[in-house]
Amino acid sequence: MCGIVSYIGDQDPVPILIKGLRRLEYRGYDSAGIALLDGSILSSVKKAGKVSELSDQISSNTIKGSCGIAHTRWATHGIPNDVNAHPHLDKTGKIALVHNGIIENYDAIKKTLESRGVIFKSETDSEVLVQLISELYYNGDGKLDFKDSVKAALQEVVGAYGIVAMCSDEPNTLVAARMGSPLVFGVGDNEFLFASDASPIIEFTRNVIYLDDGEFVIVKGSEYSISNINSKEIVTKTLTKIDLTIEEIEKGEFPHFMLKEIHDQKHSISDTLRGRLNLDDGTSMLGGINDHIPSILSASRIYITACGTSWHAGLIGKHLIEEYARVPVHVEYASEFRYRNAIIDANTILIAISQSGETADTLAAIKKSKEAGALTLGICNVVGSTISRETDAGIFTHAGPEIGVASTKAFTAQVTVLIMLALKIGRKKGVSLYRGKDLIKSLKNIDLNVTDILKGINKIKEVAKSTFKANNYLYLGRGVNFPVALEGALKLKEISYIHAEGYPAAEMKHGPIALIDKDMPVVFIAPQDDTFTKILSNIEEVKARGGIIITITDKENDALSSLSDFVLVTPKTHKYVFPINSSIILQILAYELAVCRGCDIDQPRNLAKSVTVE
Numbered sequence: 001m002c003g004i005v006s007y008i009g010d011q012d013p014v015p016i017l018i019k020g021l022r023r024l025e026y027r028g029y030d031s032a033g034i035a036l037l038d039g040s041i042l043s044s045v046k047k048a049g050k051v052s053e054l055s056d057q058i059s060s061n062t063i064k065g066s067c068g069i070a071h072t073r074w075a076t077h078g079i080p081n082d083v084n085a086h087p088h089l090d091k092t093g094k095i096a097l098v099h100n101g102i103i104e105n106y107d108a109i110k111k112t113l114e115s116r117g118v119i120f121k122s123e124t125d126s127e128v129l130v131q132l133i134s135e136l137y138y139n140g141d142g143k144l145d146f147k148d149s150v151k152a153a154l155q156e157v158v159g160a161y162g163i164v165a166m167c168s169d170e171p172n173t174l175v176a177a178r179m180g181s182p183l184v185f186g187v188g189d190n191e192f193l194f195a196s197d198a199s200p201i202i203e204f205t206r207n208v209i210y211l212d213d214g215e216f217v218i219v220k221g222s223e224y225s226i227s228n229i230n231s232k233e234i235v236t237k238t239l240t241k242i243d244l245t246i247e248e249i250e251k252g253e254f255p256h257f258m259l260k261e262i263h264d265q266k267h268s269i270s271d272t273l274r275g276r277l278n279l280d281d282g283t284s285m286l287g288g289i290n291d292h293i294p295s296i297l298s299a300s301r302i303y304i305t306a307c308g309t310s311w312h313a314g315l316i317g318k319h320l321i322e323e324y325a326r327v328p329v330h331v332e333y334a335s336e337f338r339y340r341n342a343i344i345d346a347n348t349i350l351i352a353i354s355q356s357g358e359t360a361d362t363l364a365a366i367k368k369s370k371e372a373g374a375l376t377l378g379i380c381n382v383v384g385s386t387i388s389r390e391t392d393a394g395i396f397t398h399a400g401p402e403i404g405v406a407s408t409k410a411f412t413a414q415v416t417v418l419i420m421l422a423l424k425i426g427r428k429k430g431v432s433l434y435r436g437k438d439l440i441k442s443l444k445n446i447d448l449n450v451t452d453i454l455k456g457i458n459k460i461k462e463v464a465k466s467t468f469k470a471n472n473y474l475y476l477g478r479g480v481n482f483p484v485a486l487e488g489a490l491k492l493k494e495i496s497y498i499h500a501e502g503y504p505a506a507e508m509k510h511g512p513i514a515l516i517d518k519d520m521p522v523v524f525i526a527p528q529d530d531t532f533t534k535i536l537s538n539i540e541e542v543k544a545r546g547g548i549i550i551t552i553t554d555k556e557n558d559a560l561s562s563l564s565d566f567v568l569v570t571p572k573t574h575k576y577v578f579p580i581n582s583s584i585i586l587q588i589l590a591y592e593l594a595v596c597r598g599c600d601i602d603q604p605r606n607l608a609k610s611v612t613v614e
C-alpha cells in the first residue's frame with residue numbers, strides 16, 4: 001500500500017527521500033512523488049511508474065530544500081497517473097500533503113469546496129484533504145494557523161489516514177497525524193523522519209515513536225511536540241529503540257527478496273522457536289500470553305481471524321488447536337468477520353494473525369471482538385505494529401523483516417507459533433508428555449529439514465521448466481494439508497499470474513475434476529500419514545484423466561513413482577510439522593515458475609505488501 005517518507009534536518013533531503021521511497025517499494029505502488037520546501041519556495045515532482053523514473057526526472061530537473069515529503073501511491077481513487085500521484089498541492093500551491101488511507105466522506109467535502117470555487121486537479125480523495133486545509137487556513141476567519149487548520153480539517157474527515165504536510169508560510173516545519181494508517185516518527189540528532197514503517201528511518205536513527213490513532217506531531221527546526229488531533233493537550237510518548245539491521249532489509253546476493261526469505265527459513269523458524277520449547281516437560285513457554293492462560297483454558301470458543309496467507313496459517317492452527325486442546329476453533333476472513341453477527345462474548349478468544357500487524361480488516365475484527373468482551377491475542381511479525389499494540393497479549397513470530405510481497409518465512413513462523421500454542425494449551429488440558437515430546441523433537445530438527453529441502457531446488461526448477469506455460473494449476477491436499485494446498489495456489493497466483501486453485505483432494509470429484517486434461521498440472525500434497533491411501537486414490541483419478549501429476553511427499557514409494565510425473569520428497573517429520581516442509585517446496589515452485597515466466601517477483605502487479613485500507 002502507499003508509503004510515506006518525510007525528512008527535516010541538516011542534510012539534503014532529496015537523496016534521503018529517494019532512498020526512503022526505494023525502501024518502501026516493497027509495499028506495492030504505481031506512482032511516486034516528492035515535494036520540497038526551500039525557505040518559502042515549495043516545489044514538487046510526481047510521476048506514474050517506478051521510483052527510478054521519479055529519481056531520473058529529479059536529477060534533470062533539480063529541486064532542493066531543507067525539508068521534504070515523499071510518497072509511493074497505490075491507487076484507490078483515480079487511475080495511476082502523474083496527476084493523481086502524491087504529494088498533492090492546494091489551490092495556492094503553498095501547501096503540500098502526502099496521505100495514506102482513504103477519506104470516506106471526500107465526495108461531500110469536495111462538492112462543498114467546488115461550490116466555493118475550488119478547482120480540483122486530481123481524482124483523489126487525498127487532494128480533498130489538502131484543499132480543505134487550505135480553505136480553513138486561507139479563507140477562514142484568520143484565527144487558525146497552519147497547524148490548527150490541519151487539525152480542524154482532520155476533525156471534518158471520516159476515514160483512515162496517515163499524513164504529513166508542509167506549508168511555504170512556515171519554512172522548516174512538518175506536521176503529521178495518524179488515524180488508522182501506520183506512521184512511525186524517527187527522532188534523530190537534529191533530524192526527524194516520518195515513515196509508514198521503520199525501513200526508511202533506520203539509517204538515520206534507531207529512536208522512534210510509534211504514533212497512535214488521533215495523534216498529531218509538529219516539527220519546527222529541531223523541536224517537536226505531540227498532541228491530540230482534537231485538542232491542544234500535549235501527549236507524552238516514549239522513544240522505542242528499533243532492533244533492525246540494514247542487512248535484514250536488503251536482499252544481498254539474492255536476485256529477489258522472495259528467494260532470500262525462502263532461504264532465511266533455515267534460521268527464521270528456529271528463531272521463532274528459540275527459548276520457547278521445554279523438551280523435559282513436553283511443552284512450550286510463551287511468555288506473552290502467560291497471564292491469560294486461565295482465560296484461554298476456560299474459553300468456550302476460539303476465533304482465528306486473518307487475511308490471505310495468514311488466514312491459511314490460521315486454518316492449520318485450527319487443526320492443531322482442535323487436535324491438542326479440544327476446543328472449537330472457527331477460522332474467519334477478517335473482512336467478513338468484522339461485518340457479520342458472530343457470537344462473541346467474554347468466553348471467546350480471538351486470535352488475530354498478521355505478518356505486518358497493520359492489515360485494516362484484521363484490525364477492525366480485533367476492535368469488534370474487544371468491544372464484545374473477547375480476549376484478543378495477536379500473532380504478529382512486526383514489533384511495534386498496530387495489531388501487536390491493540391491486542392490484549394500476543395506471541396511474536398521472529399521471522400525478521402519480510403520484504404517480498406509474497407509471504408514465505410512469515411507463514412512458516414506463524415505455523416510454528418500455532419504449533420507451540422496448541423501444544424501449550426494441549427499439555428495443560430491433558431495431552432500426554434509423550435505426545436508433547438514427540439512434537440517438540442520434530443520441531444527441533446526443523447533447520448536440518450529446511451536445509452535439505454533447499455538442496456532439492458534443482459528438481460523443483462525442472463518441474464517449473466516443464467510446466468510454466470500452463471494456464472491453470474490445481475493444488476490438492478487433505479486434512480491439515482488442505483490449507484497448504486490453498487497457500488500453494490495463492491503463492492502461484494500472486495507472483496506468476498497463473499490461475500491456481502486449492503481444493504480438498506476428495507472434493508475434486510464434485511467439480512474441479514472437469515478441468516483436468518493433459519495440460520493441467522495437479523500438485524498433490526501427500527504425506528504418508530493416515531490420509532495417504534485416500535489421496536492415492538485421488539491421484540489415480542487425475543492420472544486416469546491425463547493430468548500432469550506433481551506429488552509432494554515425505555516418503556516416495558512405487559505407487560507414487562509410477563503415478564506421478566514428478567515426486568518432490570521432503571524429510572520425514574511429524575504430521576503437524578510436515579505442512580512447514582511442504583509449504584517451503586510450494587514457495588520454491590511458485591518462485592521458479594514466476595522466474596520462468598519473467599515476472600516481477602518482488603513487486604507483483606496490483607499487490608501491496610500490507611493492506612492498510614479496507
Ligand code: M6R
Nearest residue numbers: 308309310354355356359406407
Ligand atoms: O500482513 P498480513 O499478514 O496481515 O497480510 C495478510 C495478507 O495481505 C497477506 O498474507 C497476503 O495475502 C500476502 N501477499 C500473501 O503472500
